[in-house]
Amino acid sequence: SLFIFISSFTFYFLRFLVFISGFIFYFPPKRRGHDNCPDTNLVKKQTIFSNFSLCGIDPTPYTALICKLGVGLYWWNRQPSLISILLAPKTKQRYAAIGGGSPLRRITEEQADALRTALEAKNLHANVYVGMRYWYPFMEEAIQQIKRDRIMKLVVLPLFPQFSITTTGSSIRVLQRIFMDNAYLSRLPVSIIRFWYRRQGYIRSIADSIVTQLSKFEKPEEVLIFFSAHGVPVSYVENAGDPYKNQIEECIYLIMRELKARGARNDHTLAYQSRVGPVQWPKPYTNEVLVELGWKGVKSLLAVPISYVSEHIETLEEIDMGYKDLALKSGIKNWGRVPALGCTSSFITDLADAVVEALPSAKALSILRETAKESDCR
Numbered sequence: 001s002l003f004i005f006i007s008s009f010t011f012y013f014l015r016f017l018v019f020i021s022g023f024i025f026y027f028p029p030k031r032r033g034h035d036n037c038p039d040t041n042l043v044k045k046q047t048i049f050s051n052f053s054l055c056g057i058d059p060t061p062y063t064a065l066i067c068k069l070g071v072g073l074y075w076w077n078r079q080p081s082l083i084s085i086l087l088a089p090k091t092k093q094r095y096a097a098i099g100g101g102s103p104l105r106r107i108t109e110e111q112a113d114a115l116r117t118a119l120e121a122k123n124l125h126a127n128v129y130v131g132m133r134y135w136y137p138f139m140e141e142a143i144q145q146i147k148r149d150r151i152m153k154l155v156v157l158p159l160f161p162q163f164s165i166t167t168t169g170s171s172i173r174v175l176q177r178i179f180m181d182n183a184y185l186s187r188l189p190v191s192i193i194r195f196w197y198r199r200q201g202y203i204r205s206i207a208d209s210i211v212t213q214l215s216k217f218e219k220p221e222e223v224l225i226f227f228s229a230h231g232v233p234v235s236y237v238e239n240a241g242d243p244y245k246n247q248i249e250e251c252i253y254l255i256m257r258e259l260k261a262r263g264a265r266n267d268h269t270l271a272y273q274s275r276v277g278p279v280q281w282p283k284p285y286t287n288e289v290l291v292e293l294g295w296k297g298v299k300s301l302l303a304v305p306i307s308y309v310s311e312h313i314e315t316l317e318e319i320d321m322g323y324k325d326l327a328l329k330s331g332i333k334n335w336g337r338v339p340a341l342g343c344t345s346s347f348i349t350d351l352a353d354a355v356v357e358a359l360p361s362a363k364a365l366s367i368l369r370e371t372a373k374e375s376d377c378r
């Protein structure tokens with residue numbers, strides 16, 4: 001325990017030094033309110049690694065305590081860290097290449113509107129709040145609004161089809177931390193949809209989109225369907241029990257089964273993209289596989305980003321620019337890409353069904369927390 005305490009202390013001292021260095025070298029843009037907030041996502045890049053907690057996992061059990069000792073977690077988690085400062089120039093260039101900012105917030109707000117309308121069509125009159133983990137509007141802000149509105153029941157719908165500790169798990173953790181500190185929130189019945197890639201509506205919507213894109217090739221039957229999933233550190237999968245990799249594989253199996261049922265006989269493959277930092281990522285890597293496929297003589301390829309439901313930097317820049325260039329240079333002649341589902345109506349209707357189905361199981365988070373402790377949302 002003494003050892004843990006000393007290492008925690010050292011960690012937070014180093015963290016403090018990095019935080020100070022962040023202020024010396026970089027001044028984040030001031031927040032100017034939602035409507036004119038610069039959605040360049042540069043700040044997100046600069047805060048995403050904050051607290052040295054890679055992807056939202058706190059490295060010590062003392063975080064909550066330390067934050068209560070005068071440094072609010074909300075503020076603490078928004079300070080730039082060294083690694084993010086180092087990455088900033090490259091990130092700035094990448095966002096410049098897609099028009100100077102991420103469309104993610106706009107698309108998410110459109111999805112929220114479409115979901116509200118789809119719920120109304122099902123006679124459910126609900127408020128839909130958008131809360132983001134690393135950018136405005138932050139989850140904390142959405143929760144403040146929920147508190148003000150004194151809603152009666154809450155369904156949490158992560159916009160990630162598959163569960164990962166780094167995405168949905170990290171968001172649930174924030175939610176639990178805030179909810180348990182407040183009397184109204186801790187009693188509010190909540191239902192969390194932890195993943196939804198098995199839903200027929202989602203699988204069918206992706207399959208529809210793949211069929212549409214295949215039909216644009218001269219010889220659709222010869223096209224290789226290339227699933228590109230976002231990677232997560234291997235240690236999360238192997239040591240922390242992140243179900244993400246298994247869920248990705250099952251998701252692809254379900255999509256291919258749907259395509260086969262519709263008569264498609266295309267080959268398919270899976271690779272992992274967006275590697276960050278020196279940690280090991282699940283293999284094979286998207287860039288390496290593309291080169292290999294080119295060498296092997298694959299001529300037509302349809303890229304299917306499988307971890308997202310909105311266009312953003314990893315589809316518009318990483319896939320459409322980086323991987324496409326690499327594929328063409330490696331000998332692949334015909335390139336296509338399935339767009340993210342965005343506001344596709346069959347998809348939004350299915351999400352609305354998921355919300356309706358989740359309502360009856362809503363329970364106060366104080367009860368859910370016990371279940372979460374035993375599960376994978378650490």
Ligand SMILES: C=CC1=C(C)c2cc3[nH]c(cc4nc(cc5[nH]c(cc1n2)c(C)c5CCC(=O)O)C(CCC(=O)O)=C4C)c(C)c3C=C
Nearest residue numbers: 045048055091102104164166167230232233276307312313
């Ligand atoms: C170790 C770091 C990261 C892991 C693991 C990770 C997992 C992960 N992320 C998404 C989806 C998105 N990530 C986005 C941005 C983003 N993510 C990381 C790091 C990790 N993500 C960084 C550093 C950033 C900043 C942007 C960048 O430079 O790439 C976004 C938003 C991008 C936008 O344009 O708005 C999404 C969406 C998934 C699905 C995932 C694992 C399952």
Ligand SMILES: [Fe+2]
Nearest residue numbers: 166167230274
């Ligand atoms: Fe990410």
